[in-house]
Amino acid sequence: MTDLRIFSYMPNPRIWKATIAARLCGVELDLRGAKPGELGGWLWDFDARPLTDEDRELGNPLARQSRTGFSGQLYKTDAFLAAHPFGTVPAAFSPDGGVGIFESNSIARTVARLRRHGPKLYGDDAYTAARIDSFLDVSLVFARDGQNYLLALNGGAIDAHIHGQAAKAFDIYLNGMEAALSAGRGYLVGNDLTLADIVFVAELCSFAREAVHLERLVEHELPTIFHDNVAADFPAAMSHFENLCAHEAFAPDIAPFMEKIERRREAAVK
Ligand SMILES: N[C@@H](CCC(=O)N[C@@H](CS)C(=O)NCC(=O)O)C(=O)O
Numbered sequence: 001m002t003d004l005r006i007f008s009y010m011p012n013p014r015i016w017k018a019t020i021a022a023r024l025c026g027v028e029l030d031l032r033g034a035k036p037g038e039l040g041g042w043l044w045d046f047d048a049r050p051l052t053d054e055d056r057e058l059g060n061p062l063a064r065q066s067r068t069g070f071s072g073q074l075y076k077t078d079a080f081l082a083a084h085p086f087g088t089v090p091a092a093f094s095p096d097g098g099v100g101i102f103e104s105n106s107i108a109r110t111v112a113r114l115r116r117h118g119p120k121l122y123g124d125d126a127y128t129a130a131r132i133d134s135f136l137d138v139s140l141v142f143a144r145d146g147q148n149y150l151l152a153l154n155g156g157a158i159d160a161h162i163h164g165q166a167a168k169a170f171d172i173y174l175n176g177m178e179a180a181l182s183a184g185r186g187y188l189v190g191n192d193l194t195l196a197d198i199v200f201v202a203e204l205c206s207f208a209r210e211a212v213h214l215e216r217l218v219e220h221e222l223p224t225i226f227h228d229n230v231a232a233d234f235p236a237a238m239s240h241f242e243n244l245c246a247h248e249a250f251a252p253d254i255a256p257f258m259e260k261i262e263r264r265r266e267a268a269v270k
Pocket of ligand 1: 066087103
């Protein structure tokens with residue numbers, strides 16, 4: 001039996017927080033899901049699976065209006081909503097399905113707590129764990145503005161206000177990370193890799209999806225926020241990001257994704 005089941009669309013930088021931690025700590029994950037565009041055709045449940053014709057019947061009470069990042073209806077079982085009251089993915093479950101864990105940062109914390117060996121990603125004492133939580137909390141605040149921005153870009157609803165909020169959030173987030181890393185200890189918390197570093201990398205990867213919409217930014221005469229020169233303003237933060245992207249526990253998820261993002265950037269420049 002695996003240690004934790006996670007249902008999500010894939011690839012999704014939010015679940016990399018858990019997959020990277022799992023590689024480092026010897027935790028076994030059971031990942032279920034499909035491409036983002038396909039999840040509307042799935043039953044959202046502990047036993048998530050593609051919908052049958054019967055499931056799709058008109059008037060099926062499991063069909064619920066989507067809210068964030070999806071359009072149309074999503075088929076969520078009552079049991080799914082009992083375990084996941086906000087109805088979101090990634091959605092994690094204890095192996096017997098009895099406990100639902102939502103919010104990607106909390107899913108990553110679960111993996112760190114289930115650790116079999118390897119680094120103590122959630123620290124060694126209450127104070128260190130709380131400091132790691134501090135970084136996870138600021139990362140969630142940043143992620144929220146980033147999500148609004150990416151959804152607006154994706155849906156064609158981008159305007160100067162949403163762009164300005166995202167630019168400000170990006171600046172605040174990287175300023176804080178730069179300050180934390182400027183102490184020269186090599187990691188965000190203490191002298192070792194923790195969930196704080198993993199979540200930081202995953203959130204920057206999420207934000208990097210801005211590159212998919214470069215033409216739309218040009219169309220609206222808005223500048224790219226995560227541009228090629230960010231490292232000039234935030235050298236410590238960006239070098240930490242680059243180094244961790246190449247780390248053996250991170251690269252399996254991140255390398256193929258960032259290569260795609262780079263190709264998009266190059267194509268947009270041509
Ligand atoms: N802060 C959450 C964000 C989760 C989230 O917003 N998920 C959206 C997809 S991007 C969702 O599941 N939406 C379901 C719906 O619209 O009903 C996390 O990090 O897990």
